[in-house]
Amino acid sequence: xxxGMASSEPPSAIHAPPHHRRESHEPRNLSIDRExxxxxxxxxxxxTNTTNPLVGRSFAHFIAGGAGGMSAAILTSxxxxxxxxxxxxxxxxxxxxxxxxxxxxxxxxxxGLRHFKETFQLLGEVYKLEGWRAxxxxxxxxxxGVVPARSINFFTYGNGKRILADNFNNGxxxxxxxxxxxxIAGIVTGTAxxxxxxxxxxxxxxxxxxxxxxGTTSTRQYKNSWDCIKQTVRLEGIRxxxxxxxxxxxxxxxxxxQWVLYERMKLALTxxxxxxxxxxxEGSLLDTALEYFGRGGAAGAAKLIATxxxxxxxxxxxxLRQAPLEDGKPKYTGLVQCFKLVLKEEGMAAMxxxxxxxxxxxxPSSMIMFGMYEIILxxxxxxxxxxxx
Numbered sequence: 411x412x413x414g415m416a417s418s419e420p421p422s423a424i425h426a427p428p429h430h431r432r433e434s435h436e437p438r439n440l441s442i443d444r445e446x447x448x449x450x451x452x453x454x455x456x457x458t459n460t461t462n463p464l465v466g467r468s469f470a471h472f473i474a475g476g477a478g479g480m481s482a483a484i485l486t487s488x489x490x491x492x493x494x495x496x497x498x499x500x501x502x503x504x505x506x507x508x509x510x511x512x513x514x515x516x517x518x519x520x521x522g523l524r525h526f527k528e529t530f531q532l533l534g535e536v537y538k539l540e541g542w543r544a545x546x547x548x549x550x551x552x553x554x555g556v557v558p559a560r561s562i563n564f565f566t567y568g569n570g571k572r573i574l575a576d577n578f579n580n581g582x583x584x585x586x587x588x589x590x591x592x593x594i595a596g597i598v599t600g601t602a603x604x605x606x607x608x609x610x611x612x613x614x615x616x617x618x619x620x621x622x623x624x625g626t627t628s629t630r631q632y633k634n635s636w637d638c639i640k641q642t643v644r645l646e647g648i649r650x651x652x653x654x655x656x657x658x659x660x661x662x663x664x665x666x667x668q669w670v671l672y673e674r675m676k677l678a679l680t681x682x683x684x685x686x687x688x689x690x691x692e693g694s695l696l697d698t699a700l701e702y703f704g705r706g707g708a709a710g711a712a713k714l715i716a717t718x719x720x721x722x723x724x725x726x727x728x729x730l731r732q733a734p735l736e737d738g739k740p741k742y743t744g745l746v747q748c749f750k751l752v753l754k755e756e757g758m759a760a761m762x763x764x765x766x767x768x769x770x771x772x773x774p775s776s777m778i779m780f781g782m783y784e785i786i787l788x789x790x791x792x793x794x795x796x797x798x799x
Contacts, residue, residue, distance in 0.1 A: 475564025496764030598663030
């Protein structure tokens with residue numbers, strides 16, 4: 411009996427049927443080590459909820475991108491109006507006539523200062539001739555374009571980066587992943603939003619046309635955004651809404667370069683912070699500033715470099731979106747033809763028309779947009795870095 415009892419107790423103690431039967435019905439909540447028969451910490455709590463958080467994280471990019479784009483568009487609208495006008499024909503001709511009176515040779519510094527002065531002089535002229543509302547001309551369609559454009563761009567890029575990394579690079583970020591995701595995001599965004607940008611551009615240039623023809627701003631071609639769409643479709647067909655799309659695709663080079671540069675700068679900031687934490691060094695005022703403003707600064711620097719390298723496509727895109735001439739025929743019929751004609755008639759300098767106002771707009775705009783994007787992602791419980799998301 412003693413042996414029998416001794417031999418029957420261990421199996422009961424080892425198997426503990428009631429205990430393990432109860433756990434076996436909850437495989438999603440507990441992890442059992444088969445060697446020692448003990449319950450491990452609950453690492454599977456997160457995996458059981460991967461579906462919903464993943465959807466939430468994906469949607470977070472959409473919300474954060476749209477909010478960032480909207481904030482930046484409103485705050486920088488006057489410079490956007492001025493940039494568009496400087497890229498067009500009317501103000502370019504006025505500046506050329508004004509500069510023709512200048513004699514002697516200017517230094518590079520002198521030309522730069524004069525360009526800045528002209529930029530703000532024209533901003534003042536727009537305000538005096540047309541009122542403060544003109545500084546926000548096209549803001550409506552601009553917001554209608556910016557919010558979905560930025561939402562689509564950040565959504566496509568953020569999730570594209572994750573999908574590409576998971577399937578082609580073992581879940582790790584790299585320059586190739588950033589490059590591929592940025593190209594895809596740029597093409598998708600450009601195709602989806604080109605009609606909106608065309609309307610915005612034509613509304614902003616509408617005042618120029620009126621001034622050139624009648625000397626007054628009271629005569630305009632388009633009453634509003636809807637009227638612009640109707641006239642464009644009636645006179646040019648549906649294809650008219652996609653004028654400038656080829657230049658938008660060319661502009662993917664700018665957004666791609668910006669994303670790649672931004673990611674590298676952001677990675678450098680992340681590594682710096684990780685090294686500081688690992689070393690146990692107390693965070694300084696600089697560390698705090700970089701934590702809150704570093705990514706915004708990186709976005710501004712990346713945009714500045716990308717813009718300087720790829721700016722001519724902006725001018726060509728604006729010219730292609732201009733309304734047709736009085737005879738109904740467009741002056742610029744295609745990407746290559748537009749490049750050649752602008753270079754022939756106005757020279758290489760025209761390819762950089764409005765660059766100053768553009769930089770004054772896009773650099774702070776990028777800082778605001780990416781800064782808001784990163785902040786909102788954190789508020790929604792995720793991060794733009796795959797390793798932290």
